[in-house]
Amino acid sequence: MSATQQSVFKALADPTRRAIIKSLQRGSQTAGELAESFPISRASLSHHFNTLKAADLVRTERRGQHIVYSLNATVVEEATAVLLDVLGGGRRGKGGREKETS
Amino acid sequence: MSATQQSVFKALADPTRRAIIKSLQRGSQTAGELAESFPISRASLSHHFNTLKAADLVRTERRGQHIVYSLNATVVEEATAVLLDVLGGGRRGKGGREKETS
DNA sequence: CGTATATTTAGACATCTGTCTAAATATATA
DNA sequence: TATATATTTAGACAGATGTCTAAATATACG
Numbered sequence: 001m002s003a004t005q006q007s008v009f010k011a012l013a014d015p016t017r018r019a020i021i022k023s024l025q026r027g028s029q030t031a032g033e034l035a036e037s038f039p040i041s042r043a044s045l046s047h048h049f050n051t052l053k054a055a056d057l058v059r060t061e062r063r064g065q066h067i068v069y070s071l072n073a074t075v076v077e078e079a080t081a082v083l084l085d086v087l088g089g090g091r092r093g094k095g096g097r098e099k100e101t102s
Numbered sequence: 103m104s105a106t107q108q109s110v111f112k113a114l115a116d117p118t119r120r121a122i123i124k125s126l127q128r129g130s131q132t133a134g135e136l137a138e139s140f141p142i143s144r145a146s147l148s149h150h151f152n153t154l155k156a157a158d159l160v161r162t163e164r165r166g167q168h169i170v171y172s173l174n175a176t177v178v179e180e181a182t183a184v185l186l187d188v189l190g191g192g193r194r195g196k197g198g199r200e201k202e203t204s
Numbered sequence: 205c206g207t208a209t210a211t212t213t214a215g216a217c218a219t220c221t222g223t224c225t226a227a228a229t230a231t232a233t234a
Numbered sequence: 235t236a237t238a239t240a241t242t243t244a245g246a247c248a249g250a251t252g253t254c255t256a257a258a259t260a261t262a263c264g
């Protein structure tokens with residue numbers, strides 16, 4: 001399954017990471033390709049990649065010297081579902097507390 | 103309109119604040135009522151309220167000594183739309199607001 | 205007015221976060 | 235092997251975040 005709900009929302013809280021996600025939505029990219037789109041050091045970018053990987057929002061695959069990043073849309077869907085649940089009217093299981101998968 | 107996209111995702115990044123939002127989905131509550139549900143001080147809770155208000159995720163209304171908090175579902179919907187946009191394959195919304203409203 | 209209740213603000217403090225530069229690791233290729 | 239390229243890791247640092255206690259503010263009521 002995915003990482004914790006907490007790690008996903010934490011990852012989504014940074015604008016650079018949201019931009020990375022959005023960029024990957026158009027297709028997989030190597031770390032170097034992504035780096036060309038962002039005005040921060042490659043080391044900082046790598047740090048963001050770690051956060052995104054911890055949330056399972058992106059997957060990686062080595063291709064020669066390069067590492068290819070791709071979006072894991074399933075986790076984005078799960079985050080969407082969490083928000084939709086808040087909107088949904090919430091007659092959840094008989095007065096029971098929702099299990100907050102933090 | 104709503105606050106920045108950044109303030110909304112920042113607000114959603116904390117599990118206590120997500121729980122507050124979820125609690126308010128069942129109906130408006132006073133600060134004191136909410137405080138009974140969370141094992142942190144009222145001062146800390148008030149701090150979270152400020153973050154949620156900054157994101158326009160909640161609205162307040164004074165009722166006597168009490169302050170009533172209610173969910174602003176519109177902003178939750180907007181956050182959902184941002185995530186759906188990532189999933190959607192980049193179809194543009196009318197109005198063309200592609201700018202990252204960080 | 206004076207006191208009780210409800211909530212927020214102020215100040216402090218430890219921890220987390222995003223960034224950087226420098227160094228390390230991994231792969232490709234001459 | 236030696237060297238170049240790609241990416242990550244290590245260490246440092248300023249600023250943000252979440253929490254607390256104590257004090258301040260706002261309203262209600264005797």
